[in-house]
Amino acid sequence: MTLYETIFARRSVRRYDEEPPDAAALSELQRYLDNVGQLPGQSAGFEIVDRDRLKGGFAPYAILAYSEESEAACVNIGYTLQGVDLWLQNQGLGSVWCGMATPLGKSPDYRILLGFGRTSMPHRKGEDDFKRKGILEISNEDNAVARAARLAPSAVNLQPWFLTFSDRQVEAKVNVRGIGRVLPGRLWLFDMGIVLRHIELALTHEGKVVKELAVNGSGRSLSVSVRY
Numbered sequence: 442m443t444l445y446e447t448i449f450a451r452r453s454v455r456r457y458d459e460e461p462p463d464a465a466a467l468s469e470l471q472r473y474l475d476n477v478g479q480l481p482g483q484s485a486g487f488e489i490v491d492r493d494r495l496k497g498g499f500a501p502y503a504i505l506a507y508s509e510e511s512e513a514a515c516v517n518i519g520y521t522l523q524g525v526d527l528w529l530q531n532q533g534l535g536s537v538w539c540g541m542a543t544p545l546g547k548s549p550d551y552r553i554l555l556g557f558g559r560t561s562m563p564h565r566k567g568e569d570d571f572k573r574k575g576i577l578e579i580s581n582e583d584n585a586v587a588r589a590a591r592l593a594p595s596a597v598n599l600q601p602w603f604l605t606f607s608d609r610q611v612e613a614k615v616n617v618r619g620i621g622r623v624l625p626g627r628l629w630l631f632d633m634g635i636v637l638r639h640i641e642l643a644l645t646h647e648g649k650v651v652k653e654l655a656v657n658g659s660g661r662s663l664s665v666s667v668r669y
C-alpha cells in the first residue's frame with residue numbers, strides 16, 4: 442500500500458496493545474522523522490517518547506512536535522506529522538492526533554503530539570467507512586484530489602477547510618463555523634497542514650508535479666495552496 446492508498450484506510454486509533462513496537466520499527470520511525478519533508482522555511486523538531494512522559498492520551502508512545510509560535514509553524518507540523526500518521530498506519534501500527542493530551546514537564550515550544558503504538562484495530566475498508574461532510578460541502582469540484590482531502594483527520598472532525606480548484610492550483614481556505622468558533626485557534630491550524638498533505642499526495646498520485654506549497658494570510662483568512 443502507498444501513503445496515498447493509506448488515506449483511504451487509516452483511522453484514529455484509541456485502543457492499543459501493551460506490547461511496544463519492536464526496536465527496529467522505532468529506529469525506522471526515527472530515521473523517517475529525521476528525513477521527513479517540511480514546508481519551505483520551517484524546521485519543526487520531533488521527539489519520540491513513551492507513556493511515562495505523557496499526561497492523558499490513549500497511546501503507549503507519542504511523537505512530540507516542537508516549533509516557534511507562529512501560525513505557519515503549526516500548519517507545517519500538521520503537514521509534516523500527517524505524513525508520519527500515514528506512514529505509521531502503512532507500517533501496520535495505530536496512531537492518533539491528540540490535542541488534549543500533553544507531555545509531562547512540557548517546554549514552551551511544545552505544540553502537539555501524535556500518539557502511536559501496536560494495535561489490532563483493522564484498517565478501514567474504504568471511503569464509506571469515514572464519517573465526513575459531503576464532497577461539495579468541502580470543495581468546488583468533485584474529483585480525486587477533493588476525495589482524498591475530504592478524508593483528512595481534523596480536531597473534533599470539524600473539517601475546517603474549503604477547496605477551490607483553479608488553473609494548476611488547489612487552495613484550501615479556513616471554513617470554521619459552529620463549534621469551530623470556540624476551538625483553540627491552534628488546532629485548526631494543524632488541520633490546515635493535514636489537509637495540505639492529503640492534497641499533495643493525491644496530486645502526486647495523479648502524476649502531477651507539485652511546484653509550490655504555500656501558507657497564505659492569517660487567522661480566519663488563512664489558506665494553504667498547492668501549485669502544480
Ligand SMILES: Cc1cc2nc3c(=O)[nH]c(=O)nc-3n(C[C@H](O)[C@H](O)[C@H](O)COP(=O)(O)O)c2cc1C
Pocket residue numbers: 451452453454455537538539540541542571592593594595596597598628631632635
Ligand atoms: C489536530 C487534531 C487534534 C485531535 N485531538 C484529539 C484528541 O485530543 N482526542 C481524540 O480522541 N481525538 C483527537 N483527534 C482525532 C479526531 O477526533 C479525528 O481525526 C476525527 O474525529 C476523524 O476521525 P478519523 O481520524 O478516525 O478519521 C484530533 C485530530 C486532530 C487532527
